[in-house]
Amino acid sequence: MTTRTATAPNATLAAPSKKRLPQEISILLVLFGIAAFFEVLGWFLVGQSFLGNMSRLQIIILQVSVIGIIAVGVTQVIITGGIDLSSGSVVAMSGMVAATFAQDANWPKIIHPALVDLPWFIPLAVGLAVGAAAGFVNGWLITKTKIPPFIATLGMMVSARGVARWYTDGSPVSGFTESFAMLGNGMGRWAPVVIFLVVAVVFHVVMRYTRFGKFTYAIGANPQAARVSGINIETHLIKVYMIAGLLAGLAAMVAIARIKTAQAGMGLMYELDAIAAAVIGGVSLSGGRGRITGTVIGALILGVMLSGFTFLRVDAYYQDIIKGAIIVVAVVVDMHRQNKRSKKT
Amino acid sequence: MVNASQVEAVSSSSAIPQVKPYEYVLEVVNARKEFPGVVALDNVSLKVRPGTVHALMGENGAGKSTLMKIIAGIYHPDAGEIRLRGEAVHLATPLAAQEAGIAMIHQELLLMNSMTVAENIWIRREPRNAFGLVNHAQMHQMTTELFDRLNITLDPDAEVSELSVANRQMVEIAKAVSFNSDVLIMDEPTSAITEKEVAHLFEIIRGLRERGIGIVYITHKMNELFEIADEFSVFRDGHYIATHLSSEVTRDDIIQMMVGREITQMFPKEEVEIGDVVLSVKNLTLEGVFHDVSFDVRAGEILGFAGLVGSGRSNVAETLFGVTPATSGTIEINGKKASIQTSHDAIKLGMAFLTEDRKETGCFLPLDIQENAQMAVIHDDFVKYGFVQEAKLEKVCLEISQKLRVKTPNMHECIENLSGGNQQKVLIGRWLLTNPKILILDEPTRGIDVGAKAEIHSLITQLAHNGVAVIMISSEMPEVLGMSDRVLVMHEGHCTGILDRADADQVKVMDLAAQ
Numbered sequence: 001m002t003t004r005t006a007t008a009p010n011a012t013l014a015a016p017s018k019k020r021l022p023q024e025i026s027i028l029l030v031l032f033g034i035a036a037f038f039e040v041l042g043w044f045l046v047g048q049s050f051l052g053n054m055s056r057l058q059i060i061i062l063q064v065s066v067i068g069i070i071a072v073g074v075t076q077v078i079i080t081g082g083i084d085l086s087s088g089s090v091v092a093m094s095g096m097v098a099a100t101f102a103q104d105a106n107w108p109k110i111i112h113p114a115l116v117d118l119p120w121f122i123p124l125a126v127g128l129a130v131g132a133a134a135g136f137v138n139g140w141l142i143t144k145t146k147i148p149p150f151i152a153t154l155g156m157m158v159s160a161r162g163v164a165r166w167y168t169d170g171s172p173v174s175g176f177t178e179s180f181a182m183l184g185n186g187m188g189r190w191a192p193v194v195i196f197l198v199v200a201v202v203f204h205v206v207m208r209y210t211r212f213g214k215f216t217y218a219i220g221a222n223p224q225a226a227r228v229s230g231i232n233i234e235t236h237l238i239k240v241y242m243i244a245g246l247l248a249g250l251a252a253m254v255a256i257a258r259i260k261t262a263q264a265g266m267g268l269m270y271e272l273d274a275i276a277a278a279v280i281g282g283v284s285l286s287g288g289r290g291r292i293t294g295t296v297i298g299a300l301i302l303g304v305m306l307s308g309f310t311f312l313r314v315d316a317y318y319q320d321i322i323k324g325a326i327i328v329v330a331v332v333v334d335m336h337r338q339n340k341r342s343k344k345t
Numbered sequence: 346m347v348n349a350s351q352v353e354a355v356s357s358s359s360a361i362p363q364v365k366p367y368e369y370v371l372e373v374v375n376a377r378k379e380f381p382g383v384v385a386l387d388n389v390s391l392k393v394r395p396g397t398v399h400a401l402m403g404e405n406g407a408g409k410s411t412l413m414k415i416i417a418g419i420y421h422p423d424a425g426e427i428r429l430r431g432e433a434v435h436l437a438t439p440l441a442a443q444e445a446g447i448a449m450i451h452q453e454l455l456l457m458n459s460m461t462v463a464e465n466i467w468i469r470r471e472p473r474n475a476f477g478l479v480n481h482a483q484m485h486q487m488t489t490e491l492f493d494r495l496n497i498t499l500d501p502d503a504e505v506s507e508l509s510v511a512n513r514q515m516v517e518i519a520k521a522v523s524f525n526s527d528v529l530i531m532d533e534p535t536s537a538i539t540e541k542e543v544a545h546l547f548e549i550i551r552g553l554r555e556r557g558i559g560i561v562y563i564t565h566k567m568n569e570l571f572e573i574a575d576e577f578s579v580f581r582d583g584h585y586i587a588t589h590l591s592s593e594v595t596r597d598d599i600i601q602m603m604v605g606r607e608i609t610q611m612f613p614k615e616e617v618e619i620g621d622v623v624l625s626v627k628n629l630t631l632e633g634v635f636h637d638v639s640f641d642v643r644a645g646e647i648l649g650f651a652g653l654v655g656s657g658r659s660n661v662a663e664t665l666f667g668v669t670p671a672t673s674g675t676i677e678i679n680g681k682k683a684s685i686q687t688s689h690d691a692i693k694l695g696m697a698f699l700t701e702d703r704k705e706t707g708c709f710l711p712l713d714i715q716e717n718a719q720m721a722v723i724h725d726d727f728v729k730y731g732f733v734q735e736a737k738l739e740k741v742c743l744e745i746s747q748k749l750r751v752k753t754p755n756m757h758e759c760i761e762n763l764s765g766g767n768q769q770k771v772l773i774g775r776w777l778l779t780n781p782k783i784l785i786l787d788e789p790t791r792g793i794d795v796g797a798k799a800e801i802h803s804l805i806t807q808l809a810h811n812g813v814a815v816i817m818i819s820s821e822m823p824e825v826l827g828m829s830d831r832v833l834v835m836h837e838g839h840c841t842g843i844l845d846r847a848d849a850d851q852v853k854v855m856d857l858a859a860q
């Protein structure tokens with residue numbers, strides 16, 4: 001007995017845990033690197049500072065907020081090993097429906113259901129409910145019919161966009177009450193950012209410290225083992241897709257309140273930006289790995305890039321080309337790092 | 346090993362440079378491999394002669410699989426050299442190793458489940474027709490020939506996902522043999538198969554040995570060592586200890602070398618007071634899988650499940666635990682009828698279930714040890730207002746993994762990085778944390794070293810002592826016979842008999858198992 005305890009297992013186990021550099025640090029470095037890159041180029045090419053411009057920073061972070069709120073939900077879906085392609089269309093659907101409950105009585109062109117001057121939380125609740133309902137349908141389809149998440153949410157992507165158009169026969173909705181518009185412009189125009197940060201913090205805590213979060217990771221890591229461990233995969237997945245839908249609804253509220261109009265074409269390709277933010281932030285598409293903090297940084301990277309290219313007056317076509325390339329590079333780098341961590345050294 | 350004719354050939358043709366005859370087909374010299382926080386191998390050497398079976402022994406986490414992965418080109422050593430047929434080689438990739446004549450059967454199954462048996466075996470080497478397309482007829486033919494040669498009766502066109510674990514293992518074996526390599530590495534090939542398949546495998550190994558292949562064979566089963574191995578090497582904690590002929594040592598010598606101490610008792614079975622019936626199963630049926638299985642388990646009793654692979658033992662366990670709810674029959678717990686539709690129901694009723702296949706249904710590979718260990722207890726215990734009580738959990742998880750001697754630098758190591766046996770220990774820990782009243786263990790000591798095995802057995806005895814009702818499925822006859830109070834034998838989905846400890850012996854069990 002003595003020789004053995006001396007040689008190891010328990011001894012090594014008790015050793016102070018050497019924590020590895022968290023993944024977020026490296027993504028954060030990428031963010032700083034990209035910002036520095038634009039800063040330097042800015043001085044050379046445009047003759048001004050990229051970061052030293054408060055209103056630009058505010059625009060970046062406002063733009064990031066909407067995608068970021070969606071991405072927090074999408075991240076959870078991806079961690080379960082699924083995917084949600086419907087977020088952009090759900091934004092349009094819940095945006096349109098909620099907008100019709102947010103109109104001011106003085107607006108000349110009132111659209112059905114002709115309920116005006118409602119308090120701000122009613123359209124908000126409607127928007128969240130519509131989003132959550134779409135998420136419920138996604139989750140229900142996936143768990144009950146066993147069709148892959150890709151297909152289920154692809155269907156929702158097409159249908160929800162259809163609903164958004166049908167709901168007002170394609171006409172945009174504007175003329176919101178003052179109180180509702182505060183969701184997008186309140187707190188000295190910082191409301192979207194505040195909402196985004198609250199959402200991010202809440203779900204960061206949920207994912208890291210609650211049973212709900214642990215189960216989400218477990219399902220993505222190994223659904224069969226999760227089942228045997230007593231996790232009800234079906235109801236849990238439905239909840240996760242509902243959260244994703246709800247957050248898409250919330251993002252829609254922030255977006256329409258900010259630009260003070262809702263139209264059926266809004267939110268186009270948001271789902272891809274949200275997925276990109278998660279993936280850049282280190283969330284693994286095969287499930288079980290990833291963090292909300294990573295996604296938040298991923299969303300910031302996307303926002304900084306977008307703004308940086310505009311700042312440098314790079315043509316929009318090039319912007320898309322480069323953005324696509326960066327997403328791919330991020331995934332390649334991430335996979336390489338994961339390989340290094342778990343397999344070949 | 347150099348025979349006379351070879352020697353002559355060399356001396357008579359001394360003018361022409363000759364391939365030097367080699368004594369060892371495979372040599373590893375002073376290999377070292379470090380992972381973050383662990384030195385898996387430190388200055389390790391291994392020499393394997395052609396035409397021999399060289400066993401590798403050592404505790405869980407001793408570095409056996411790591412060394413094999415180096416030889417197979419999966420890991421690169423930090424230092425040291427590999428020599429094949431006497432010449433130093435650099436094996437950059439698994440492919441390079443294959444081409445150099447090294448084939449490997451991995452500790453965990455690595456087949457592609459949605460492809461057929463034949464496709465799995467010939468992947469990357471598919472026979473092609475004149476248009477460069479895969480020639481399925483020929484591939485089928487080649488598989489049939491290979492199977493005939495090895496006496497395997499499996500359908501080459503069956504999808505791997507439909508096969509039992511044991512049959513998948515046979516496919517892995519056939520695949521490894523099909524490379525016709527000079528060195529064949531087998532990492533615990535018998536951990537998932539029963540004695541019948543083991544005998545079959547040994548037949549195959551003897552055939553390969555006659556053909557001059559050098560076989561490296563990793564196992565935790567002593568009897569296999571004496572049956573099949575010519576030589577063996579022992580590792581401990583990443584260090585090379587010794588190499589001997591297996592004919593010149595005893596079991597105890599080897600254990601001494603492996604763990605550095607003696608293990609006094611293999612099956613520490615205690616007489617414990619048997620209590621009331623805790624679990625009573627009547628006519629349990631899962632249509633098309635097993636029928637009319639009835640038995641009782643009492644508090645403090647260990648009921649062993651024996652039978653051949655595919656006899657339905659694991660299916661009964663899965664049904665009891667709600668993974669695949671029964672189609673008919675009743676389950677009573679403490680005299681009350683229980684309806685178990687999901688595993689959550691089962692856990693709430695005080696049951697725990699260690700599954701057979703740790704990779705498929707056990708481990709959460711991307712998660713760390715802590716998260717793997719806690720997953721079954723965070724339903725109600727250790728949770729407050731939905732928040733898991735991190736600090737408390739950390740404490741109990743650390744305790745259980747120390748008790749089970751999990752070898753790891755810390756609890757936040759990814760479970761994927763643990764050795765197979767250590768992963769198994771974490772999973773056992775997961776279920777022990779739930780304080781079960783009814784414990785179902787499917788192959789509990791699969792891949793576990795002798796020392797830890799004895800400890801796990803005494804732990805099971807301890808639990809029985811505390812009044813837990815235990816069901817233990819095992820393909821290892823000595824384990825079933827040594828640990829059980831009664832043995833239930835299954836054959837093709839039916840219970841063919843329940844033997845008392847006093848009556849149970851190998852012959853009777855085999856009779857009932859094979860009918």
Ligand SMILES: Nc1ncnc2c1ncn2[C@@H]1O[C@H](COP(=O)(O)OP(=O)(O)OP(=O)(O)O)[C@@H](O)[C@H]1O
Nearest residue numbers: 380385405406407408409410411762763764765766
């Ligand atoms: N990829 C990896 N990353 C980090 N540590 C690793 C990795 N692979 C193995 N190790 C560590 O190296 C040591 C040796 O592991 P190895 O798998 O070789 O053991 P083993 O002798 O095969 O044990 P077993 O009998 O349990 O299969 C263990 O402590 C293990 O945790």
Ligand SMILES: [Mg+2]
Nearest residue numbers: 410452764765
């Ligand atoms: Mg191993």
